[in-house]
Amino acid sequence: MLLGIQHYSYVMRPIPRIIVAGTHSGCGKTTLASGLMAALTARGLAVQPFKVGPDFIDPTHHSAICGRTSRNLDLFMMGEAGVRETFVRASAGADVAVVEGVMGLYDGLEGSDTASTAHVAKVLDAPVLLVVDAGGASRSVHAMVRGYAGFDPAVRVVGVVFNRVGSPRHRAMIEATESIPAYGWVPRRKDLAVGSRHLGLEMAAETGALAGFGAVAEETCDLPGILDLARSAPPLPAPPEVPKQPEAVARIGVARDAAFCFYYADNLDRLARAGADLVFFSPMTDRLPEVDALYLGGGYPELHGEALAASRCREDVRRAVDGGMPVYAECGGLIYLTEWLATPDGDYPMAGVLPAATVMTDRIQALGYVEARAVGGAPVLAPGSGFRGHEFHYSRLDCAPDARFALELLRGRGIDGGRDGLVAQNAVGQYTHAYFTAGFAEGLVQAAAAYRRA
Known part of the structure; x- marks a missing residue:
């Protein structure tokens, strides 16, 4: 027996899974993914939803449709091990995972x-x-499909769904040449749409339109x-x-x-x-609950x-911070x-905790990934972390002018050109x-527990 060497055995878990990908933004993958989730859920399957990337809005629709909390899979933020761990943990008890x-x-x-x-598909x-958006094309869509399927041999593009098919004749023209198997022919639907605004689609609590695509997918x-x-996945x-x-x-108020x-x-x-009892509340309608810290x-x-x-x-929050x-x-x-x-509709007093005023703009001010390092000044952000x-x-x-910042950004803009975390x-x-x-x-x-003890 060799000393000093640890041997690990991993339990392999079968997880039927499929990734719904698009050729580009706007091709219909959100509606198709949501429709697939809704149709499979309607068939009595436990569907675990996921969203690639940092998006907050699509997961609310997924969660409402599936009755299971949708999870983000973001390799920049989570790393490969983190993506695999979240995926496997969240998929426990599900019949199929749709990403x-x-x-x-x-x-x-x-x-x-x-x-x-x-x-993510490779990980x-x-x-x-x-x-694939088939609008305005017929045989040409197969050139696109073959290009996507062959671009990276490590990515297994196993099927295609053609979206915005105009008519039976349009479908027949596409079917005359096959590239990879087609698993869906979705017609144009102007009656099902989800509203959007400056940060993306409306939230699931505001509209159930995406769930309506379940019948279309079926x-x-x-x-x-x-x-x-999905069941072919190892x-x-x-x-x-x-x-x-x-x-x-x-107790942390959320x-x-x-x-x-x-x-x-x-x-x-x-x-x-980590030991938090999470207490959810609404700053619009509730008073601040009895908590030891806040997460807004x-x-x-x-x-x-x-x-x-x-x-x-807002007055409760200001007093709590003063304390x-x-x-x-x-x-x-x-x-x-x-x-x-x-805002364009008026000016409103906020909690008055941080030494700044907020101005809404008609142009995007920042969009992208951030990498941050704490430089001190806030108990919840350990210096150097x-x-x-x-x-x-x-x-x-x-x-x-004397504003203090707790974060230095190695990537991203933040509040003030590379500084973030106003304290x-x-x-x-x-x-x-x-x-x-x-x-x-x-x-x-730990910061909340220290406040509780004090």
């Missing part, structure tokens, strides 16, 4: 493969169902064939078991309503595993300025902590939507 891709199949970070849908060894797609494709190694949930050491609705499910899970996520405070200004919760409570806020939460919010995330906003902050007492607000590391979550919970 909606992002942008075009091969569109990754700065023109590379990194964090693309194709990259998960998952078959790909390609959505009628126009080969669901048994797609399930066979087993994946199961991650180590999650330690038993610890006894809660602190703002969750129409104004604050952007959260990564993994972040909330990590806080709970992103969302649409600019659409609810009047309600947020009228609620006494030393740790507060961590992202994007929409950052806006809420500033002194004023200026780092994390990755994403920023996307149509606002800017006018900060006081006041034990509160920090940033434009970056962070994907929490275990250490990040533990830091927030």
Whole structure:
């Protein structure tokens, strides 16, 4: 027997899975992925949904359709091991996993493969169902399909769904030449549409239109064939078991309503595993609950300025910060902590915690991945620690001259040209939507526990 060598055995778990990818943004992959989820769920299957990339909005539709929390799979923020672990854990108990891709199949970070849908397909060894917009073309679509299927031999494009097929004759013209097997022929549908605004589609709580595509998928797609494709995926190694949930050491209030609705499910899970009892509340309608810290996520405070200004919760938050409570806020939460919010519809007083005013703009101010390093000044961000995330906003902050920042950005814009994490007492607000590391979550919970003891 050799000493000093550990041997690990992994349990291989069969997980039927399919990635719904598109040739480009706008080809119909969101509606097709959602329709597939809805149709399979209607057949009585437990469908676990996923979304490639940092998007917050599509997962709300997935979760509403499937009755299971949709998870993000983002290789830039999570790494390959993190993507595999989240995928396998979340798929436990599901009959099939459906992953909606992002942008075009091969569109990754700065023109590379990194964090693309194709990259996720390779990490998960998952078959790909390609959505192709057939509008305005017939035989030419096969040149496109063959190009996508052969571009990277490590990506298994096993089938195609043709979207926006104009008529039976149009379908017959496409069928005359076969490239890879077709598993769906979806006609143009102008009666089913989801509204959008500056940050993307409407949230699931505002519209159920995407669920309506379930009937379309049932009628126009080969669901048994797609399930066979999903079941052809090889087993994946199961991650180590999650330690038993610890006894809660602190209560963390989480703002969750129409104004604050952007959260990564993994972040909330990590806080709970670190010992947080999560208390959800609405800053628009509720008073601040009895908690030891606050987590204010992103969302649409600019659409609810009047309600947020009228609620006494903003005064509760200001008093809590004055009393030393740790507060961590992202994007929409950052806006809420500033002194004023200026919108085209009017100006509204906010919580008045951070020394800045927010101005909504008609142009996008930042969009892309962020890599951040903490430089001190906020108890929830340990100096020297780092994390990755994403920023996307149509606002800017006018900060006081003596404003202090807790984050230096190695990538991204933040609040002030590479600085993010505006600090006041034990509160920090940033434009970056962070994907929490275990250490990040533990830091927030420990800060809350210290406040509780004090």
